[in-house]
Amino acid sequence: MARLNLLEETRFEKLPVTVYPDEFEAADKVAKYVADIIRKKQSLGKPAVLGLATGATPVDVYARLVKMHREEGLSFKNVVTFNLDEYYPMQPDSKQSYVAFMDENLFNHIDIDRKNIHIPDGTLAPEDIAPYCLAYEQKIEEMGGLDLQILGIGRTGHIGFNEPGSAPNSGTRLVTLDDLTRRDASRDFGGKENVPTKAITMGIGTIFKAREIILMAWSRKKASIIKKAVEGEISGSVPATYLQLSENVKFVLDEDAASELTRFNTPWLVKDCNWDEALIKKAVIWLSSEIKKPILKLTDEDYNAHGMAQLVTERGPAYDINIHVFNKLQHSITGWPGGKPNADDSQRPERAKPSQKRSLIFSPHPDDDVISMGGTFIRLVDQGHDVHVAYQTSGNTAVWDTDVLRYVEFAIDFNQSIGQDTKKLEEIYENMRTFLNTKQPNEIDLEEIRDVKAFIRKSEAFAGARYAGLKDKNIHFMALPFYETGKTEKNPVKEVDVEITMELLQKIKPHQIFAAGDFADPHGTHIVCFRIILEAMNRLRKSEEWTKDCWLWMYRGAWDEFETHEIEMAVPLSPMEVHKKRNAIFQHQSQKDRPVFPGDDQREFWVRAEQRNRETAENYHQLGLANYEAMEAFVRWKF
Template sequence: MTSGPRHDAADARKARDTAPAVRGPSHVSGALTALEKIPTVVLDDHRDIAIHVARRIAEVIRARNAEGRDAVLGLATGSTPIGVYRELIRMHRDEGLSFKRVVTFNLDEYYPMPPDSIHSYHRFMWENLFSHVDVDRAKVHIPDGTVSRIKADAFCAGYERAIEQAGGIDVQILGIGKTGHIGFNEPGSGEHSRTRVVHLDAVTRRDAAADFFGEDFVPREAVTMGVATIFAAREIIIIATGEHKARVVQRAVEGPINIEVAATFLQRHPATTFYVDAAAAGDLTRIATPWLLDEVEWTPARTLEGVTWLSRKVGRAILKLTQADYAEHKMSSLVARHGSPGAVNGLVFNELGAKIRGKSKLPHGKKVVCFSPHPDDDVISMGGILRKLTENKNEIIVAYMTSGNIAVFDYDVRRHVDFLLRMHRDSGVGGAEVKVLAKKVSAFLSTKKPGDVDIPEVAEIKRLIREAEAISGLETVGLPASAGRFLNLPFYQTGKVKKDPIGPADVKIVKQLLQDA
């Protein structure tokens, strides 16, 4: 039995149509999806997406193996597919899903990049998937970030041949970058492009800066499959999560094909499906402004959204919106429901006004716990509210869930160690251990490379720096230092950008805080 574009497009449609029920609009047909040029499934969250996509991959593996041949998977890296890989590992462990007859081709790799680097996609794939399943190492293909420049073109041509010799990619997994890139096909990548070395866009390098501990350390080039290489896959699954991806998802799904947004080329592919969570779907017309496509039920929440959208759209205050404004933007049914534009305008204006909380509407004399993911999130995000809660004589605890030490720059550590040495020299503060500490810290920092995990002494100094900053923030909004609780949840303490999964120890600490409060 052979598999071609028509056959795989039918399988992809079947997989979409059997997506589990979710809150709100999912994959729907008809008027609400009239503007969508790539079929799009909206699921509640990344966990739902991971389960559904992993099941589809498992179906393909089993189907191809039943035909007597290897399944060929195109794989991606980064945070987007992590959940899918975890679910595939679970299916291998609990359901006997075998990868012995699976051939894999990864999308891309930074260049240059040694395979054992913490930033390497070789290392990423082995840590997050391959080491946990029974895949044959000889069937794993990842672009070589160490190939010499003089041999790079030959390597890329060989990568294309290897895909062809494997029978072509059955399912290609993709994420999408903020610029609409797929793989490292940056703006300007042509639809006929093949595997090659590319220069990375400034936006892409900026987005990767946190992983590399600074933009200066992000490689300027990468090896990537081309748009045509990706397009040759029988089925393509592209995943996006989070509201920061909403705009580019809308452009890729509803916008015109544009060489500046490589993902738009997938509109021409017969078996591509977008899997997105509710946040990433937020700018799709059927989610953001469904009244532009069809009649809708004007619930209180939708009325609020619709009128505020209309106000921004026409550039008029809510109380000044007119019958013509509503009519021109297909919202006449909302006016008809309430009788007049003034009635709708007044209703929404009052609802919005009620959301503005002055001091009199906040709690008085209560116990209040504010959870701050990192030190300073509290005063940055709700410093004014904390001050008002303090003025209302509430007993306030601010619980800092993680140390946030990874955000402290090494030069701040050097500055604080220098301060300790000067205090020791001039005021006799501390004993000989101050010099020992300073020597050890200085020696480590002098040889530290980007991405190296800090030694315990450096991590501890960085933790104390963040705690001192947090206390200063509390005092700025009128709270005493005693209001701060530093939980230092274990999941965060990896010393890397990548954290451990939240576990029972983390839950126990938070539970104990609430019980003690």
């Protein structure tokens, strides 16, 4: 019976999928599986032939293999590797090359014989590529074929660099990269314009010859393409769907990457459910959106026709369920994000007491506060709360080099106008110009340049917070040390980062904290900053009484937005408040028009914020609630 239930639950999935709670446990399982293959082949006196992938996904797998080599004596002397791909053209000593990637993450730390390492050559003359690719295939065959091919998946659905349009029988070859693939790689190259337009890749046909294939994917950024690859029709527009034709493939996912699969996203379509409050709310909102009817107009027939008969049977009739969910949504809407004084707060998202709260807004970058919750920020100040804002990082990597020269030129002119000696400043300026004239993509800026970029972001942050109504004493520029590397790749979080955060929390003793829960941030800064706050609070909660009555609200908006069923506090904005929020965002002039790191969304940040806020309000309206101009959304973190 259990087997039948599992088959029913996964009936939309067209290949085997294993889901783990997080990427670390998943990577550990894959690494142990790879190690088992290596050891089994060693016992037989044969080489283990592995197809390897690059990118962020397999990094933890390689780290665990290195650890097993150091601590368990796992030897790689019998291992032969063939990497999936390499950019073209690409020098092997370039830090963006996959040669450098594999050395840094695996090969330099194990006892593999260098002659057993094969990575496509990005230095070939154009006329030599075709025969080289043929020889690459022949080498794999000479070694007896791949025992295991490890894959990641790109957001275009590519495996290797087999972009949409690739043939299922394709071999190793030169390909043109999709624009989305190049945008995703732009961070490593210091801009999309520096990303090669081509690559040499194993073909889908080559991958299919492997005796086993494991495709790994982590994070919600991969959830949408994973759903297409696992549940969608086989199509050249999503090359990973060709893996449905293989009998030797397994997908290994973390819960976030699997979150859009039917059994997790809409489980009522495939199995009986344990109907808790969260699932009921999600299901009813889904049904309302699916058939485009307000919640209060849903009928028993609507529930029965869309896989929710069990819910009506257990909790119905439909009218009772509708009223219950409608009221929960209605109660999430509040114009008092700090709590409404002298009001019944039993149905409100925030407490009424104390009537004046100390509110601390943490902003990972110097503009996340006004972009993501600028309307709520202004309303908290207007309603008399003791509001503080803390900018966790300097944001100094996200300023154009030309802005630096412009500001220093201004400083020279200003100092000259008041009779100050500018000789030293002019020397620094000339050093900056000389450096910037020859600066290479992703090269670390001079310390003086990094400082000026930080000063620019700091002055803009102060301007935005002042516009929201704060006094300077309530504005805190933390510049956490983990961020200060001068490059997009940051240092690991250290004790000092947590200590700085704890000191600020102890100083303010907030009743409510607002923190960025926007983990779609492509640079990872938001999740790192959030974890620092959690670590600081968890330590303080062991000894400081005020923490027991401190609530933490997560906001989004810069990169993503909460789903309607997740929202626990929705703050409506009037047209005037939308305009004021826009003006607060405009104080961040270095991020206007064209930010340095726009991510995949090419809209300006203020445009993204307004459109997402309007979409949130429209979603509420379509469910049958009031028609507001815009809404900012929040979810409470439960300690």
